[in-house]
Amino acid sequence: xxxxxxxxxxxxxxxxxxxxxxxxxxxxxxxxxxxxxxxxxxxxxxxxxxxxxxxxxxxxxxxxxxxxxxxxxxxxxxxxxxxxxxxxxxxxxxxxxxxxxxxxxxxxxxxxxxxxxxxxxxxxxxxxxxxxxxxxxxxxxxxxxxxxxxxxxxxxxxxxxxxxxxxxxxxxxxxxxxxxxxxxxxxxxxxxxxxxxxxxxxxxxxxxxxxxxx
Numbered sequence: 001x002x003x004x005x006x007x008x009x010x011x012x013x014x015x016x017x018x019x020x021x022x023x024x025x026x027x028x029x030x031x032x033x034x035x036x037x038x039x040x041x042x043x044x045x046x047x048x049x050x051x052x053x054x055x056x057x058x059x060x061x062x063x064x065x066x067x068x069x070x071x072x073x074x075x076x077x078x079x080x081x082x083x084x085x086x087x088x089x090x091x092x093x094x095x096x097x098x099x100x101x102x103x104x105x106x107x108x109x110x111x112x113x114x115x116x117x118x119x120x121x122x123x124x125x126x127x128x129x130x131x132x133x134x135x136x137x138x139x140x141x142x143x144x145x146x147x148x149x150x151x152x153x154x155x156x157x158x159x160x161x162x163x164x165x166x167x168x169x170x171x172x173x174x175x176x177x178x179x180x181x182x183x184x185x186x187x188x189x190x191x192x193x194x195x196x197x198x199x200x201x202x203x204x205x206x207x208x209x210x211x212x213x214x
Contacts (some may be wrong), residue, residue: 005017011038011157012124014059020070021054028054030181032068041147043168046178047203049114052161055178056129059159061086126150132167133146141166144171167203177203196209 019032028051036042045178046052058062059070061077070077077086128147132140144167150156162168169189176186177200185195192200 010124010155011040012073012156013038014042014125014159015071015074016059016068017071019055019058019065019070020067021058021063021065024032028181029058029065031179032178032183034176034183034186036159037173038157039151040173041151041158041160041171043160043162043172043175044178045162045165045175045203047169049180050178051181052163052178053129054181056127056161059127110177117141123156124160125157127161128158130162130164131160132162132164140167141170143167145170147188 003076011052014036016032016034019029020027022031031054032051034042044052044055054063058065059077131143131147138140147158147160148171152160160167160171169192172189174188175192177184177192177195184190184197184200187195193204195201
C-alpha cells in the first residue's frame, strides 16, 4: 500500500532516437535508441567508459547531440517548455543536492534526504546518476528502497544510470545494458540476466566476481 493521500500525479514518457555524439573524432554514442514509459524505473547500466555519463548529460541538456533527438511526452527537450522543467529538475539532482547537505551526514543519508526533497516537489521525471556510488551495501539497499517508494507514491518516471548490478536488478522495471556507446540489450531484469551475448555476460559476470571477493 502507498503511504500518504492518493493523487493523480503521473510520470512522463521519455524517448531517445538515434543519439550520436563524437569527441575529438571518437564516437562516444553510436546511435542510442530507447523508450521509457510513464511511471517506469528504467536503469541504464554498463562498465566505466561505456557512455553512460555522456548520455545522461544529453538527457539533462548539458550536451547537444551530433544527431538524433530526445523527447519528453513527444516534445523535443530543446523546446522552451521542456527547458523550463529541466531547470526545476536541477534542484532535485542527487549530485548537486548531496554537495549542499551538512557535512556531518553520511553519504547514504544525504542521498535519502535528496530523494525526500523530490517528494515535496513532486516532479514527473527524475534522473539518478550513480545513486549508490561510494555507499556501503546496506546504504545502497536503503537508497534503492527510497527510489521504489518515490515511484509508488507519486508515480514518477525514473531513469537510473548505474554500474551497480544489485541496484539495477532490485528496482528496475527494465534495464538497458550499454557498451562502447551502443545499447546491447533492453529488457526486464530476468530477460537481461538470461541474455546470451558475450559482452553482456562479461559485464555481469565480472561484476558478480568482484562482489563475491569483497
